[in-house]
Amino acid sequence: LHSLRYIHTAMTDPGPGLPWFVLVGYVDGEIFVHYDSNTRRYVPRTEWVKAPGAVDAEYWERNTRIAQSSERNGKVSLDTLQER
DSSP states (O other): OOOOOEEEESSSOTTTTTOOOEEEETTTTEEEEEEEEOOOOOOOOSSHHSSSTTSSTTTTHHHHHHHHHHHHHHHHHHHHHHEE
16 A cells, blocks of 8 residues: 655745745655746656656656646635735
8 A cells, every 4th residue: 555645835935046836746755756936847856756667758747737737826826815
């Protein structure tokens, strides 16, 4: 049995040079992917997911697009909260 968890964090004022949006994916409590609003790329964080054939060829591009969509949604949510 394995667990898969994603945490999305959006911040109004993270500090100079720090990303305002971060997405981290965990498998069994270990970080395996990372995305942030500075790099805007979904990137591997473990050797097993970097290994050839571990994921299909489109995995990184597809998940980058999904993460960018989550980033946009995070921006809308922050804007809505700041208006209240």
